[in-house]
Amino acid sequence: MHLIQILLPVRDNAGLPYEECVFQAISATLVETFGGVTAYSRSPAKGTWVNAERHELDDVIVVEVMAATLDRRWWRLLRERLEAEMRQAEIVVRTYMIERL
Secondary structure, three states: OEEEEEEEEOEOOOOOEOOHHHHHHHHHHHHHHHOOOEEEEEEEEEEEEEEOOEEEEEEEEEEEEEEOOOOHHHHHHHHHHHHHHOOOOOOEEEEEEOOOO
């Protein structure tokens, strides 16, 4: 079983918050495809990294699904689409192997 997580920025590059409909559409796609989704959106995580020797800050929400198999092509295409739609250089999509207890 795979736990797939998407780290989504809360605001665009100009610092303006994305409209709620953006996150609702992502959730709807994941529910339709995987039968459910969990979004950790009440308290955004704080991200910090160095980009061209400059510190960058970002608030992100984590959206996750569980899947029996991992379709890497499907996830790559979703990531690329989200990067284009949200005008982001990179959106992190990661997976963990999990065991349901």
